[in-house]
Amino acid sequence: MLGTLRRSAASIDARTPEHRDRAIDGLRALALLAVPIGHWLLGGFHLDGEGALRNASPLSSFEFFAPMSWVLQMLGIFFLVGGYASVLSYRRSMARGESSGRWLRGRVARLGRPVLGVTAVWAAALPVLYALGVPGTTLHSGATLVIQPLWFVGVYTVITALTPLCVRAAERLGAWAAAPLLASVAVVDFLRYGPFADAMPSWLSILNILPGWMFAYQLGVSWGEKKLGKRGAWLLLVGGTALFALLLIAFHYPASMVGVPGEARTNSHPPSLLVLALAAAQSGAAILLRDRIGKLLRRPALWAPVVIVNLSAMTILCWHQTAMFGAATVGSFIGPIGGLTTAPETLGWIAARIAWLPVFAGLLVALGAWARRFEAPWAVGSKAARVRRVAAGLLAAGFAVFALGLA
Numbered sequence: 316m317l318g319t320l321r322r323s324a325a326s327i328d329a330r331t332p333e334h335r336d337r338a339i340d341g342l343r344a345l346a347l348l349a350v351p352i353g354h355w356l357l358g359g360f361h362l363d364g365e366g367a368l369r370n371a372s373p374l375s376s377f378e379f380f381a382p383m384s385w386v387l388q389m390l391g392i393f394f395l396v397g398g399y400a401s402v403l404s405y406r407r408s409m410a411r412g413e414s415s416g417r418w419l420r421g422r423v424a425r426l427g428r429p430v431l432g433v434t435a436v437w438a439a440a441l442p443v444l445y446a447l448g449v450p451g452t453t454l455h456s457g458a459t460l461v462i463q464p465l466w467f468v469g470v471y472t473v474i475t476a477l478t479p480l481c482v483r484a485a486e487r488l489g490a491w492a493a494a495p496l497l498a499s500v501a502v503v504d505f506l507r508y509g510p511f512a513d514a515m516p517s518w519l520s521i522l523n524i525l526p527g528w529m530f531a532y533q534l535g536v537s538w539g540e541k542k543l544g545k546r547g548a549w550l551l552l553v554g555g556t557a558l559f560a561l562l563l564i565a566f567h568y569p570a571s572m573v574g575v576p577g578e579a580r581t582n583s584h585p586p587s588l589l590v591l592a593l594a595a596a597q598s599g600a601a602i603l604l605r606d607r608i609g610k611l612l613r614r615p616a617l618w619a620p621v622v623i624v625n626l627s628a629m630t631i632l633c634w635h636q637t638a639m640f641g642a643a644t645v646g647s648f649i650g651p652i653g654g655l656t657t658a659p660e661t662l663g664w665i666a667a668r669i670a671w672l673p674v675f676a677g678l679l680v681a682l683g684a685w686a687r688r689f690e691a692p693w694a695v696g697s698k699a700a701r702v703r704r705v706a707a708g709l710l711a712a713g714f715a716v717f718a719l720g721l722a
Contacts, residue, residue: 328615338609351635353387361658367452373659381570388572391594398535429629432689438710458718527586548602555595
């Protein structure tokens, strides 16, 4: 068994082109794996009086979990690497004489197919599960979890479409092209949390969505354009860390990087200035550690998992909540099970949840082996292929309506 794994790792390493930037792939894999681990650790369920599962979070009971979210919230790294990879891909496409529209259509298709796949499958499964006795409340809890990470795909798609603008901004301003985005979020935060907060409209925070998540992406574009080096990285690391501490201590931003049930303020939806401070610090550290990471990933045993994770990136993002929900749904028919269907209110729950992580991972691997088909290009041209695409779209729309509580 061990010998087979070693041979497989060596084979993957041998097939990797010499020009492949292993550090970038490693950073992407690290940021991606933080998503399921974070959701599995910081999310939970509890059984209500009728035996249905309702969503819960240990953050409501354990404030010391908040610093864990500083480590597990790695979307700044994801957007940084995304910007870096996108600008290189965009430049190669332009060199081949392709249009920006064709480049963008290819990127959007790769992002959209897995999302359409998971939502369509869920829409088809909902009535079957209900007929098998799964309570409607349980199904709605699961649908909410599944759609939770998919907002990222929509935001990422919009930002990817703006890559040509990011490139021009990097050409003119270098790494400072990200500064106006930071300033925009700071102004909105001042208006919604400052002395004029009571007079501000409730929709004001929406203005932070695009610049808030575009900040790290623009840094990545500047990095890919060789406009951001180690001096800038040190500025990001030190400045981002200082701003993060200042916002927590002096301006009393919520400590958790993810939403806490019952709390009026949240940092991530939409992003606050604290998210950008963390993204700046993470981006600076990533740039400074790039060479060391690349050297470390020259080892086949470390490089092979990175390749596998990157090849299954969208599958992991789309299906990891389903893996956890599937285990909890089966458990709900048995009764209260520590770390699975009991409320996350005790230290014992934390230990039990950690023990459940390998189970969730195993279920995700099994699901992923089947669901990776949605990442491959879909058949086109035939009438049957068009019917399948229309059916998938309608099912996905129906799932969104159910998950968002619109009907």
